[in-house]
Amino acid sequence: MKIAKKVCLIGRFAVGKTSLVRQYIENQFSEKYKTTVGVSISTKVIDIDDHSISMILWDIAGFEQEGHYKHYLRGTQGIIWVLDGTEPESFDIFEKVSIPDLDSIPAICLVNKCDLKDQWRLNEDSLQKIRQYVSTIHYSSAKTGENVEDSFNELAKKLLGQ
Amino acid sequence: MTRERDVLKTLLIKEELEVLENLKKKLLSEEQFTEEVSKVLANALKRAQKKDSKLDIVLAKPIQDGVTKTFSENKQSIIDSLLPIMGQLIRKTVTNSIKQFVADINRTLELGFSAKALKWRWQSYKTGIPFAEIVFEKTIRYQVNEIFIIDNETGLLVQHVGKEETLKDKNAMSAMLTAIKDFVGDSLQSTDSGLMSADFGDSQILIATGPKVYLAMIVKGSPSERLKELNQKLIEEIHSNFSDSLLDTNNFQSIDGIEDFLRPYLVTKNITEEKKSINWVPWIIGLLLIISGLSYLAYKRHTEFNQAQNIVNSTPGLYLQELKKSGDGFVAKGLLDPDADVSQLKENNIQLETKPFISLDEEIIDLRINNILKPYSKVNYNLDHKTLSLTGYLPNDSYKSIFDRLNKVTGINSIRNTTKPDFSMEVEEFLLNYNNLEGVSYNIEPDKLTLNGSTKLATHNKLITDLKQQFPEVTIEDSQLDISDSTEKIISQIEKDSVVISDESESHSSELLSVIEQIKTLINRFPNSQITIIGESDCQGLNSDRFSQQRADSIKALLIENMIEESHLRTSITPCENFNNDVDDSKKIVRFKTYIEQ
The missing domain is CATH 3.30.450.70 (Beta-Lactamase)
Structure with missing residues (x-):
């Protein structure tokens, strides 16, 4: 069975959303759209059991300004929250982005740049705070590819309701 | 036992009982229950809808009823809500329609007169498919x-x-x-x-x-x-x-x-690059215009030539050999009868280069006859197969000369003449120069003279005699001419009136003197005439007849005194048959009776 799901990557500027996608996917529209239209679309087809799920990844820019991203989130079926482990301000993204029915949308959180553990600023309080919004948290590195594919695949499974 | 059991229950499931009690309260309290349901209602509806279509079926009816009720009860608010949407919808529809209309017009204009369009029109005609549809399909x-x-x-x-x-x-x-x-x-x-x-x-x-x-x-x-x-x-x-x-x-x-x-x-047709073909339409139109122009000029020239030719051909006495265009007009070459009327040719700018000839066209013969007879209005003629028939009158004085001229007209084989000489001119001239026509009027016809008015017998007799001598062929009608001194009139005058003879008077009445003059005229005109003088009386008394005789005698004597010979006179009386005693002078008269011996 073939299905497609819309997945939005949400995170502040420079947390590594685009790098994660680039690390993960095969087909990607030119990233220039991200600066022009405000979103870059990529797709990734994953076969899970007898399902073929096509993840349509919406790499959205401009979360610093609400009006710029709101309509892109419309109808999203999966969310990848992307945080920068070295940048505490990136942890506030949950409060700033408002999504209707957030609880019912499968989501994961990637705390990126785990390859820079020496600059790591993530502490337990922050994790507690994050867990209020998303239960699945992975540390990832777009640079090394650590946890990238697995995390995306995990979200795919969630999208299939597994 | 029951109490012990309750104590035991309290000891064992006190917390659960409290929970159950709270749940019971929530269920029994409408407000609390509503509050609880409102928390899960949205998700419950969502899940129910996802699960199957039962919720849709269940909700369809109340929603439909609710919408219907809302529409019926809040028309204005519905209208206010729909107006902006409807406005946009209508504008969008109209805009699309106009765009389509403009595109259609453009396409039609582009294709209107092209060969391709004509071909498609033919296809439309053959297949019955509307032309617009074919254009759309093909373009x-x-x-x-x-x-x-x-x-x-x-x-x-x-x-x-x-x-x-x-x-x-x-x-x-x-x-x-x-x-x-x-x-x-x-x-x-x-x-x-x-x-x-x-x-x-x-x-x-x-x-x-x-x-x-x-x-x-x-x-x-x-x-x-x-x-x-x-x-x-x-x-x-x-x-x-x-x-x-x-x-x-x-x-x-x-x-x-x-x-x-x-x-x-999916329109799967391949768009093939159309070969850049020459647009022949302007060339064809130009060529057609040139051909049309030349055709028009040729037609005009042909029409003018035909018109000129018709005019020439319809001119009697002109035998056309060649007609040529010359400047604005034409030149006709051929033979021309001198009697032909060529005025129409000149009016139509047709010049003549001809040689004279004698035409035997009936029109020309007719023209020649007409030229001779034109001055004479009382004659009629008909030319049929070169036979001239003449009726009416011709002047007596030129009768012969006219026939001499007619006999010389070329083209007349024979003349049937039933004309009569017309004396009217001569008679009129004669009467104008005639003396003593006082009181006489006349009406002159070609061969008849009618006299009217009044004249004396002598004048009448002389006029009639002179006319008959001068114009023996002319019928003279004088029955309407009054002879003021005719014999009959004289006799009538004499015999008409009785003359009253008064015994006492010696003088004679004017009537008597008039009668004497008439008697003289009559005797003069008829020398053998006899006049009987008849005396009458009022028959009063026995001597009345004698008095009647005396009266006749007395008048006889008077006539003799007036130079009337006695041999012309006789006397007589009207004898009384009955006598009476009444005196009546009006009956004491004489009357005259004439007798003419021719």
Whole structure:
């Protein structure tokens, strides 16, 4: 069975959303759209059991300004929250982005740049705070590819309701 | 026992009992129960709807009733709410219609007079397909390569038809297109359908948006407005036919029948580059104009020539040998009878270069006869097969000379003459010069003279004698001419009146003197005439007859005294038959009786 799901990557500027996608996917529209239209679309087809799920990844820019991203989130079926482990301000993204029915949308959180553990600023309080919004948290590195594919695949499974 | 059991229950399940008590309170309290239900109602409805269609069926009726009630009770507020939407809808419809209309006009104007259009009109005539339909079909300048049906909200591809190999990733394409569409809509703050089309290279993406999904058609070439209208209809039909399947995103790309539904809308014709052909239309039109102009000039020239030729040919006495155009007019060469009337030729700017000849055309013969007889209004003629028939009158004095001239006319074989000489001119001249015509009037006809008025017998007799001597052929009618001194009149005058003879008077009445003059005239005109003088009386007394005789005698003596010979006179009386005693002078008269011996 073939299905497609819309997945939005949400995170502040420079947390590594685009790098994660680039690390993960095969087909990607030119990233220039991200600066022009405000979103870059990529797709990734994953076969899970007898399902073929096509993840349509919406790499959205401009979360610093609400009006710029709101309509892109419309109808999203999966969310990848992307945080920068070295940048505490990136942890506030949950409060700033408002999504209707957030609880019912499968989501994961990637705390990126785990390859820079020496600059790591993530502490337990922050994790507690994050867990209020998303239960699945992975540390990832777009640079090394650590946890990238697995995390995306995990979200795919969630999208299939597994 | 019961108390012990309750104590035991309290000891064992005190907390659970409290929970149950609280739940009971919540269920029994309407406010609390409502509060609790409101927390889960949205999710419960959502799950129920996802689970199966029972909720839709259950809710359909109350929602329908509610909407109906709302519409009936709050018409104005509904109208206020719908007005902005309806306005936009109407504007959009009108705009589309106008665009389509303009495109149609352009196309029709471009094709109106081309050979291709004529060919298509012929095809339309033969097949019965409306011309507009054929034009539309034949003038397609685009190719529909791909059709996407995309979910408005998620940007997920619902269905795609077309040449897949041309597209790298249709899912990404759908999402990106949705993103761009949303971006444009958001940037322009458009409240309607947003992006309608986008150009790229020689292709175009046409977008038609519906409530749930939108259609994106990738078209190569220049699509018509009609195609955009078709797309709008298409998206409406998709919503109508596949509304249930569109609700679940898991069904996307596997909705039964939607691919087959969409595929016919792919225009699979290849657009072939049309050879740049020469547009012959202006040349043909130009050539036709030149041919028309030359034809018109030739026609005009031919018409003028024919007209001139007809005029020449209809001129009696002109035998045409050649007619040539000369400047603004014509020159006719040939033979011309001197009697021919050529005035019409000159009026029509036709010059003559002719030699004289004698024409035997009946018209010319007729002309010649007419020239001779024109001065004589009382004659009629008819020329038939060269035989001249003459009726009426010809002047007596030129009768012979006229016939001499007629006999010399070329072309007359014989003359049937039933004319009579006309003496009227001569008679009139005669009467004008005649002396002593006082009191006489006359009416002159060619061979008859009618006399009227009054004249004396002697004058009358002389006039009649002179006329008969001068014009023996002329009938003289004088019955209407009064002879003022005719014999009959004289006799009538004499015998008409009785003359009263008064015994006492010696003088004679004027009547008696008049009678004496008449008697003298009569005796003079008829020397053998006898006059009887008859005496009468009033028969009063026995001597009356004697007195009557005396009266006759006395008048006889008087006539003799007036120079009337006695041999012409006799006397007589009217004897009394009965006598009476009444004296009546009016009966004492004499009367006269004449007798003429011729």
